[in-house]
Amino acid sequence: MTIVADxxxxxxxxxxxxxxxxxxxxxxxxxxxxxxxxxxxxxxxxGAGIVLQPGVAWFLSMFCGVxxxxxxxxxxxxxFFTRDGHSHHTLMRQRMISWxxxxxxxxxxxxxxxxxxxxxVTALTSWSGRTRRPARRRRPQTPSPSSPPWGSSHxxxxxxxxxxxxxxxxxxxxxxxx
Numbered sequence: 001m002t003i004v005a006d007x008x009x010x011x012x013x014x015x016x017x018x019x020x021x022x023x024x025x026x027x028x029x030x031x032x033x034x035x036x037x038x039x040x041x042x043x044x045x046x047g048a049g050i051v052l053q054p055g056v057a058w059f060l061s062m063f064c065g066v067x068x069x070x071x072x073x074x075x076x077x078x079x080f081f082t083r084d085g086h087s088h089h090t091l092m093r094q095r096m097i098s099w100x101x102x103x104x105x106x107x108x109x110x111x112x113x114x115x116x117x118x119x120x121v122t123a124l125t126s127w128s129g130r131t132r133r134p135a136r137r138r139r140p141q142t143p144s145p146s147s148p149p150w151g152s153s154h155x156x157x158x159x160x161x162x163x164x165x166x167x168x169x170x171x172x173x174x175x176x177x178x
Contacts, residue, residue, distance in 0.1 A: 008032055013121045015039075017099070020106035023114075024063050033114060040118030043103065052095040056102065064109045071105065072097040 010026050012019045015037030023033045057068035072095040080088045107115065 010034070011036065013124075015107075015115060015117065017102060017106070020103065020110070021059065024059075024106055024109050027110065028063050033110075035110065035115045036119045036121050037115070037117045038120050042107070042117075043100070050097050050099055050102070052097040056097075057095070060102070060105050064105045066105045068095070068097070071101040 009032045012023050012026075012033065012035045015023075015035040019035055019037070023035050026033045052068060052072045057072075060066040060068050060071075075094055075096055076091065078090050078092045080090065082088060
């Protein structure tokens, strides 16, 4: 992994689970992270329907100080229904967790002043030295084994949701209502 020393500030567009995992990890690396989320307020809990994967349990424990066993429930089997309506039980020892428990653990770890909910990001601009220029789309590149997975030759170009790029990490965000 290449660490770029001049990155100090990161903006994340999208404050659901993916954005929150990134925000917590980057904050732990010492970066100044701000998150913008389109939806206002905290979402309702979604029930205990997510299998607690070992990597998620480790992340919540290490970075958020949360004991995964306290916010998940053990299950011993799963019940499936066949097309004809018959039930089928399968032994499957796992821990189940709710979307809301993961969200709350991550969100509570971030400084409340760094998470802006109800904010529609309407534009991204990038910086080239001292000249401000609009962000532009680039054609996707086929990544080589030595290039980052998002196909850029610039180590500072972060991957972005839905394949879009933001350009420089110093890119200011414009927010407003859509």
